Amino acid sequence: MIERGLFLVLEGVEGAGKSTQARLLVDWMEEVGIPHRLAREPGGTAVGEAIREVLLDPRGADMPAETELLLMLSARAAFVRTIVRPTLADGRVMLADRFELSTFAYQGVGRELGVEQVRELNEFATGGLHPDLTVVLSLPANTGRARQLSSGKYSDRIEAAGAGFHDRVGAAYAELAAEEERMAVVDATDRPEEVHRRIRELLESRFPEPFATARG
Numbered sequence: 001m002i003e004r005g006l007f008l009v010l011e012g013v014e015g016a017g018k019s020t021q022a023r024l025l026v027d028w029m030e031e032v033g034i035p036h037r038l039a040r041e042p043g044g045t046a047v048g049e050a051i052r053e054v055l056l057d058p059r060g061a062d063m064p065a066e067t068e069l070l071l072m073l074s075a076r077a078a079f080v081r082t083i084v085r086p087t088l089a090d091g092r093v094m095l096a097d098r099f100e101l102s103t104f105a106y107q108g109v110g111r112e113l114g115v116e117q118v119r120e121l122n123e124f125a126t127g128g129l130h131p132d133l134t135v136v137l138s139l140p141a142n143t144g145r146a147r148q149l150s151s152g153k154y155s156d157r158i159e160a161a162g163a164g165f166h167d168r169v170g171a172a173y174a175e176l177a178a179e180e181e182r183m184a185v186v187d188a189t190d191r192p193e194e195v196h197r198r199i200r201e202l203l204e205s206r207f208p209e210p211f212a213t214a215r216g
Contacts (some may be wrong), residue, residue, distance in 0.1 A: 005088030006207060007129070009099040012137035013170045014159050015144025016188045017195060021137065022097050024196040028057065034210050035092040041102075042075035047080045051075040056156035063157070065111035069118065072103055074127040093210070098185070100126065101134050103174060106158065109172035110165050119122070133206060134175040135199055137188035138151050141170035 010018045010025075021036055029036045043052045051071050054060065057094065076099075087094040100122050108115035145166065178184045184206075186198050204212040 005094060006210075007084060007088060007094045007096070007131045008110075009096045009101070009131040009138065009202075011098060011101045011105075011134055011136040011173065011189060013139055013141045013144045013173065015147035016119060016139040016193060017136040018097050018137060020192050021188075021196060021199060022095060024192065025095060025199065028196075028200065034093055035091065036094045036095055037087045038097070039083050041079055041099050042072055042099040043079075045075075045078045047078045048075040056158060058155075058157045058160060060157055061160075065107065067104070067201055068111065069107040069113055069121070072107065072164070073121055076100070076103075076122070077084050077125040080129055082128065096131070099131055099134070101136070101173070104176055105172040110161070110169040114169075115172075115176075126134045131182060132182045133203075134177075134180075135202065136173055136183060136185045137195070138174070138177075138185045139170075139188040141166040143189070144170075152165075 010022055019040075026036065026038050042049070042055060043049045051074060055068065055071055055075075079096075084094050084096070103122055104115050104118055107113050108118040126129065129188075142163070145163070148155070164192055167182055174185075176187050186195060188195050201212070
């Protein structure tokens with residue numbers, strides 16, 4: 001066990017490879033013996049998964065942006081209390097596929113609700129908990145869309161929101177990632193194995209205990 005839990009988040013536009021990188025990181029942590037937990041967001045809990053289905057259902061194309069935001073934050077409140085805080089209290093690494101930065105980019109900028117207003121509501125939902133590090137997988141939004149189309153992936157309600165929306169989200173990620181020390185941008189245009197190597201090097205540099213120690 002490590003002395004204190006670490007809260008790590010993977011972020012990026014649609015098609016950036018978050019889920020692939022999450023699996024690769026989990027495989028690595030299992031190999032070197034780092035206690036961890038992986039969960040996606042929105043989701044992870046029973047109520048979160050139910051809310052996820054509503055949020056991503058294409059039949060809800062006319063959902064107001066405010067409704068979308070409040071559903072996201074409702075799922076997050078359960079996620080933080082049921083999954084994140086207990087995992088950190090156990091001294092494990094909590095790895096999340098998306099968290100608050102997605103909400104700032106997608107609802108704050110993409111849906112044009114305003115980042116500052118979204119931040120205030122998010123603070124209430126999380127009880128002030130923030131990731132120790134958010135890794136933003138940098139990829140042009142149109143490249144991500146092309147990846148998804150070539151893979152034949154079914155588009156959910158948010159993925160089908162249109163090029164203008166996703167371009168705003170991509171620009172928001174680039175701008176927001178430059179604002180905080182607890183965010184790091186990793187080029188995601190290369191092969192998954194190379195992107196994984198970059199993320200590992202970043203984690204070993206930022207958090208020598210447990211990552212660099214475990215490797216040694």
